[in-house]
Amino acid sequence: MTGAASATDPDLLEYFAPLLRHLRNHRFQLSIVDELRVLTLHQELRRRGIRISDRIELVRVIAPIVCRSADEQERLSDILDSWKIVAERQAAGVARPTSNLQESRRAPADESPRPVPKVQAAIPAQAPWIPAPAVTSRSSAPRGRASNGSMPPNRRGFLPWVGGGAVLALLLIAYLLWVSLA
Amino acid sequence: MPDKDATQPDWWVVPQRGGTQGKAASLRLPEPFFNRYKDPDRYDPGAALIAAVNVALILGQPLLLTGEPGSGKTRLAYWLAAQMGLGDPLVQAVKSTTSGKDLLYSFDELARFRDAQSGASRPQQEYLEFGALGRAILFSGGRERRLKRDAGRSESPPTRDAGSALDTGALPQTHGALFSGDFPPAQRQVVLIDELDKAPRDTPNDLLTEIEGMEFPIPELGVRVMGDTENLPVVVITSNSDKGLPEPFLRRCVYHHIPPADDRRRREIVERQQPKLMVKESPLYDQAMEMFDTLHEAIGREGRRPGTAELLAWLDAIDAVYPPDCKVLRDDKIALAVTIKTLAKTADDVKLIARVLELDPSLVGLG
Numbered sequence: 192m193t194g195a196a197s198a199t200d201p202d203l204l205e206y207f208a209p210l211l212r213h214l215r216n217h218r219f220q221l222s223i224v225d226e227l228r229v230l231t232l233h234q235e236l237r238r239r240g241i242r243i244s245d246r247i248e249l250v251r252v253i254a255p256i257v258c259r260s261a262d263e264q265e266r267l268s269d270i271l272d273s274w275k276i277v278a279e280r281q282a283a284g285v286a287r288p289t290s291n292l293q294e295s296r297r298a299p300a301d302e303s304p305r306p307v308p309k310v311q312a313a314i315p316a317q318a319p320w321i322p323a324p325a326v327t328s329r330s331s332a333p334r335g336r337a338s339n340g341s342m343p344p345n346r347r348g349f350l351p352w353v354g355g356g357a358v359l360a361l362l363l364i365a366y367l368l369w370v371s372l373a
Numbered sequence: 374m375p376d377k378d379a380t381q382p383d384w385w386v387v388p389q390r391g392g393t394q395g396k397a398a399s400l401r402l403p404e405p406f407f408n409r410y411k412d413p414d415r416y417d418p419g420a421a422l423i424a425a426v427n428v429a430l431i432l433g434q435p436l437l438l439t440g441e442p443g444s445g446k447t448r449l450a451y452w453l454a455a456q457m458g459l460g461d462p463l464v465q466a467v468k469s470t471t472s473g474k475d476l477l478y479s480f481d482e483l484a485r486f487r488d489a490q491s492g493a494s495r496p497q498q499e500y501l502e503f504g505a506l507g508r509a510i511l512f513s514g515g516r517e518r519r520l521k522r523d524a525g526r527s528e529s530p531p532t533r534d535a536g537s538a539l540d541t542g543a544l545p546q547t548h549g550a551l552f553s554g555d556f557p558p559a560q561r562q563v564v565l566i567d568e569l570d571k572a573p574r575d576t577p578n579d580l581l582t583e584i585e586g587m588e589f590p591i592p593e594l595g596v597r598v599m600g601d602t603e604n605l606p607v608v609v610i611t612s613n614s615d616k617g618l619p620e621p622f623l624r625r626c627v628y629h630h631i632p633p634a635d636d637r638r639r640r641e642i643v644e645r646q647q648p649k650l651m652v653k654e655s656p657l658y659d660q661a662m663e664m665f666d667t668l669h670e671a672i673g674r675e676g677r678r679p680g681t682a683e684l685l686a687w688l689d690a691i692d693a694v695y696p697p698d699c700k701v702l703r704d705d706k707i708a709l710a711v712t713i714k715t716l717a718k719t720a721d722d723v724k725l726i727a728r729v730l731e732l733d734p735s736l737v738g739l740g
Contacts, residue, residue, distance in 0.1 A: 222624065228432055235431045251424035256432075259623040261439060261630035 200244035204233040204252070210274060211257070217270050219257055228256050246271060384694045403693070406686050410646050413455035416448050417645040419638070425629035426453060432627060435584060435608035437569075437618075440631030443680025445642075446611040450565035453609065462563040462609070465505035471572045473579020477507035480593045497544075497594050498551050505564050506580065506608070508552075510587055510600035515559030516549030521597040523590050544594060551591075551598070561604045570612040577622040584608055585625075633673075634681055636666045642681050648688040657691055660702040664730070665716075671729045672722060679716040687715040703730075710736035 203210075207229045211221055232252065236243065243249050250268050258264040381389070386402060418426070422438075426449075429436035438446040450462040465476055481500040488495060503511060522544075549556050569577055583589050587600035610626065612618060634642060640662060644651065650658045665684050672678050679687075690712040691702070699705050710732055717723040717737075727737045 224624065228434075232428060232431055248424075251421050252428060254421070255425040255428040255436075255627040255629050258628055258630075259620075260628075261632070264628075264630045265632070 200242060202237070202242040202244065203246070203249045204229070204236065204243045207233060207253075210253070210271075213274050214257055214267075214270065217266070219263060220259070221257060225256060229253065232256065382694075383696070406689060409689070410682070410685055411448075411451065413448070413452040415646050416445065416452040417642050418445070418449055418452060422449065422629055422631065425627060429627040430607065433605055435581070435610050435626050437610045437612065437623070437626040437628050438631060439612050439614060439628075441633060441678070441680050442613060443682030444631040444633070445681065446631060447565065447567055450563055450609040450611075453607065454563035457561070457563065457607070459561065459563050462565040463505035463508050463606075464565045464567060466567050467569050467572045467576075469571050469573070471576060473576050473583065476504040476566065476576070476580055477510070477583055477589045478503045478591060480591070482593075499553070500593075501551060501591070503552065505566065506583060506606070507589065507598070509562040509564045509606035509608075510583070510589065511548050511552060511598050512557050512562055513559060513587065513600040513604035513606065514548055514598075515601070516547065516556045518548045518559070518599065518601070520545060520547060520551070521588075521599050523592065523595050523597050544596060548598065551594075559601060559604060562606045564606045564608045566608065566610045568613060569610050570614055570617055574617070574619060577618055580610075581622060581625050633678060639665075639669075639681055639684065643684060643688070646685060648685055648692070650688045650692045653692070655692070656700050657695060657702050658688070661688055661691055664702060668716060668726060668729060672716075672725055675725060676719065676721055679718075683716050687712060690715050706732060706736055713737070 208226075211219075211226060211229065215221055236252075243252055250271055254264050254267050258267060426436060438449060440446050450464075454460060454462045465471075479502050481502065485497070485500045545551050566580065569580075584606070587602050587605065588597055590597045643662070648658075650661065665679075665687070669678055691708075694708045694712050695702075695705060696708075699708070702709060709730065710727075713726055713730070713732075714723070714737070717726045720739075723737050724734075724739060726732070727734050727739060
């Protein structure tokens, strides 16, 4: 494993999240555990001062984790050849994601290398894959309603539907009574 | 060799019947081929495989190696053990009946029953035989590490019940009491589990459970071996194919496939092994390497490509069979036909090689 890269060389493992997304788009079956394994490897290499700045070396360290067959191992190098995002992002000086794990779990991105977004356009916070749960207290807010009184998004439209159903039920009961009395 | 027939080639080593040496005469044979290339210092794993080894060590996960027979999967474990200063690896050759438990230990119930019938009593641990993984976990804690009583077992000494596994003597208390051989100091071990693809389908998953837990019960003795997680074994698993291994197992391993060596890489490997033919600077060496490249490609198109180990065997066969003064490999067709059988393992291979090398079919046993 090379550790000879200079401090100014990019560490390609910093960008493992978009890399894993790219691999998923190429039918690599990668789980959250695989991401954690890559993350663990990256942290350990960084702790040892090792930077993976060469694409061949990147293939060597990534392949044992992401490949499960000879076929995948053979394809990996070619797939990384098509992976331009890292270089493009770095060329544009875009800050790396604050959380590689969050970044990697975004919905699969477009296959083809995209034009590098402007820095300002790329920085806005992206919605995390799993939204943080809203902090609500049962004692301070009525059940089913947020503290500001508005309905939570997943319950909006629920009561009107229930109200309509109740009206229909009442009409049906009235009709049945009328029929039975008649 | 005094008992040779005049018509017998010089390199034949089988004594003639009725010779003065007799059947009981000791036959002087060269060192077996499989021993000749065992030196870990001459093993060349290549950069990609070394990277995979490093990843496995960093993640603390087993390294699963696949590749064609003869590609060097098994030798990697010996090389790694030598690199880590751990001597030889603990080896488990997997069979079609090997279960997850067999990788840990086996208990000879039959011998125990026989002894019980004959009145001969031995301590129960003498019926135990540890598998490679079991030994690695046992050794990880050292000789003095205490065994854990398994849940449900009484702390009081076992009764002498002839039908019970606990019928003889006191229960062992420490790891050292379970193993009668030389117990190494508490340290990490390299474990080689060879040809796991032969095992039943559940075995791979069982194996990982035991590695990750670093403990296993021995119900026959009512004890549990508690390994030291600080000395987690380095596990190398080989398989001739990634097919048939369960997906959950693959996900919990670090994987590397050793691809067939190309011509350049093959030369590197062979030169590192220093076969006799090369050391003697025989002109036959370069010719053989070039001929092998041709055959490798030709056979690869239609059948099973010979591996690097078979190439080394062929080079040794050339050294043994060809007359010392022979300078051109193709000049001695008989020797070529004889030695080429180290590469051709099926009738189709033999036909193909005879065709490529333009050998008389009768020379290779086809006529």
